[in-house]
Amino acid sequence: MNRQFRLKRRPVGRVTREDFDLVEAPVPEPAEGQAVIRNLYLSLDPTNRIWMSDQPQYMPPVAIGEVMRGGGIGRVVASRNPAYREGDLVNGILGWQDYYVAGAPGEMFAPSVIPDGLPIPLPTLMGACGMTGLTAYFGLTEIGQPKPGETVVVSAAAGAVGSVVGQVAKILGARVVGIAGGAAKCAFITGELGFDAAVDYKAPDWREQLKAATPNGIDVNFENVGGEIMEAVVARMNLYSRMPLCGMISTYNDAQRPRYDLSPFLMKRIRLQGFIILDFKDRYIEGSMQLAQWLMEGKLKARETVVEGLDKAPEALNMLFDGSNIGKLIVKI
Ligand SMILES: NC(=O)c1ccc[n+]([C@@H]2O[C@H](COP(=O)([O-])OP(=O)(O)OC[C@H]3O[C@@H](n4cnc5c(N)ncnc54)[C@H](OP(=O)(O)O)[C@@H]3O)[C@@H](O)[C@H]2O)c1
Numbered sequence: 001m002n003r004q005f006r007l008k009r010r011p012v013g014r015v016t017r018e019d020f021d022l023v024e025a026p027v028p029e030p031a032e033g034q035a036v037i038r039n040l041y042l043s044l045d046p047t048n049r050i051w052m053s054d055q056p057q058y059m060p061p062v063a064i065g066e067v068m069r070g071g072g073i074g075r076v077v078a079s080r081n082p083a084y085r086e087g088d089l090v091n092g093i094l095g096w097q098d099y100y101v102a103g104a105p106g107e108m109f110a111p112s113v114i115p116d117g118l119p120i121p122l123p124t125l126m127g128a129c130g131m132t133g134l135t136a137y138f139g140l141t142e143i144g145q146p147k148p149g150e151t152v153v154v155s156a157a158a159g160a161v162g163s164v165v166g167q168v169a170k171i172l173g174a175r176v177v178g179i180a181g182g183a184a185k186c187a188f189i190t191g192e193l194g195f196d197a198a199v200d201y202k203a204p205d206w207r208e209q210l211k212a213a214t215p216n217g218i219d220v221n222f223e224n225v226g227g228e229i230m231e232a233v234v235a236r237m238n239l240y241s242r243m244p245l246c247g248m249i250s251t252y253n254d255a256q257r258p259r260y261d262l263s264p265f266l267m268k269r270i271r272l273q274g275f276i277i278l279d280f281k282d283r284y285i286e287g288s289m290q291l292a293q294w295l296m297e298g299k300l301k302a303r304e305t306v307v308e309g310l311d312k313a314p315e316a317l318n319m320l321f322d323g324s325n326i327g328k329l330i331v332k333i
């Protein structure tokens with residue numbers, strides 16, 4: 001059977017199991033031009049929460065009754081489409097379900113075939129060498145553009161995107177400060193990942209920690225969380241500094257959009273640019289090859305938190321919001 005999580009209602013606050021119907025349908029058969037994919041791993045991302053809402057966003061929201069949208073890796077089990085051979089591994093928006101039909105009417109993105117024999121574990125192809133790694137790489141290099149010796153600050157620093165941002169910034173010769181919740185995550189980014197300093201935003205003195213960690217101000221703020229952490233970082237940004245705005249996870253569970261004071265951007269001529277990784281889709285191969293090379297050379301460390309079982313997906317998504325993941329959060333189906 002094909003288990004599918006279908007969105008039953010738009011969540012209010014944190015996601016609950018009751019926001020979905022878990023339905024079972026027969027395993028699909030491919031029609032001419034289609035291929036059936038057995039999903040193996042599901043990527044859990046903060047943007048899943050955005051897609052469940054009907055706030056204005058960069059893609060249509062998931063419709064009520066529709067299979068929950070989500071990235072994944074799977075294996076082709078039947079194909080009547082020359083682009084897919086049985087046994088191929090593919091990467092794409094495969095949904096919160098056991099099986100995906102490639103080439104079905106209304107498909108938003110065709111899954112791409114993963115080249116045979118890549119010496120990279122599949123979970124890492126979803127994280128450090130996949131979509132979140134690419135987000136870190138292009139957001140930092142194209143928008144942040146750190147120069148050697150400059151100070152880069154990244155929030156959600158022990159997470160999928162943040163952990164790669166900090167490591168790439170180090171490779172590029174910057175001084176890197178990560179902001180993360182709790183002593184264990186701070187020890188992970190400075191110890192295992194080689195960040196220069198960490199700020200524990202759950203500690204009462206986090207503002208003093210931020211000040212002490214950025215004596216020369218901040219040249220690049222890779223923003224992942226928004227809210228008061230972002231405001232405190234912006235207050236320390238330098239003249240002509242850059243701010244890739246990647247995400248604002250601290251407010252995704254809120255119904256109200258926050259209001260911010262933009263005057264620091266004017267006074268300090270900060271260049272702020274929001275981006276969505278899809279903006280760089282023509283350069284994914286280039287970015288993945290660079291990340292894979294750094295991984296192979298031992299310059300980039302990949303970390304994943306893997307939850308077992310498709311049925312855990314709704315509850316596991318909340319790990320991104322309570323911070324119980326380190327690195328990329330993945331469900332092994
Ligand atoms: N623009 C794009 O194309 C794109 C692509 C991928 C991701 N993103 C964005 O990048 C950000 C990180 O995503 P990710 O996939 O790498 O997730 P992640 O960092 O692996 O997980 C989210 C982390 O955010 C932190 N967090 C959650 N609520 C917070 C709060 N209220 N205040 C401060 N920190 C909080 C938690 O870490 P702590 O334990 O440290 O609190 C949690 O582990 C998100 O904003 C996401 O939307 C954007």
